[in-house]
Amino acid sequence: MAHAANGNIVRIHYTGKLANGTVFDTSEAEGREPLGFRLGTNQILPTLEAEIIGMEVGDKKTVIVNVENAYGPRQSKAIETVERNQIPDGVDLTVGNNLQAAGSDGEIVPLRVIAADKETVTLDSNHPLAGHDLTFDIELVEIVEES
Numbered sequence: 001m002a003h004a005a006n007g008n009i010v011r012i013h014y015t016g017k018l019a020n021g022t023v024f025d026t027s028e029a030e031g032r033e034p035l036g037f038r039l040g041t042n043q044i045l046p047t048l049e050a051e052i053i054g055m056e057v058g059d060k061k062t063v064i065v066n067v068e069n070a071y072g073p074r075q076s077k078a079i080e081t082v083e084r085n086q087i088p089d090g091v092d093l094t095v096g097n098n099l100q101a102a103g104s105d106g107e108i109v110p111l112r113v114i115a116a117d118k119e120t121v122t123l124d125s126n127h128p129l130a131g132h133d134l135t136f137d138i139e140l141v142e143i144v145e146e147s
Contacts, residue, residue: 006040074131
C-alpha cells in the first residue's frame with residue numbers, strides 16, 4: 001500500500017482541539033469534505049504535515065502541535081486601543097466581532113473587537129489560535145495524486 005510522501009496530493013479528515021478539549025475546527029461537520037492539499041508546500045502547519053508523511057490510507061493518529069509550532073504566543077503589541085472616531089461610521093463594534101483593516105503595506109489584517117466603550121475600541125490582531133497548544137485527530141482518507 002502507498003505511503004503519503006512529499007509532493008502527493010492527499011485528503012484528510014481532521015478535528016482540531018484546544019488543550020481543554022474545545023473543538024475549533026473539523027472536516028467531519030455536516031456538509032464538509034475532507035481537506036485536500038499537496039504535501040511539502042506548507043499549506044498546513046508544518047508539524048501536522050510532517051506527521052502525515054508516511055501514513056497509509058485509513059491510518060489515524062493524534063498530533064499535538066505546541067504553541068511555538070502552531071500560531072505562536074499571543075503578542076501584546078498586536079492589541080491596540082483606538083478612538084472610536086478613527087473607525088468609519090456603520091462598522092459594528094460589538095465585542096467579539098471580526099473586522100478587517102488595511103495594514104501599512106496594504107495587506108488585509110484581520111481584527112477582533114475585544115473591548116469597547118463610548119470613546120474607545122480595543123482591537124486584537126493576534127491569530128485566534130495564538131497562545132494555544134493544538135491537538136489534531138487526523139485520518140488519511142485518500143492519496144489523490146502520487147508524486
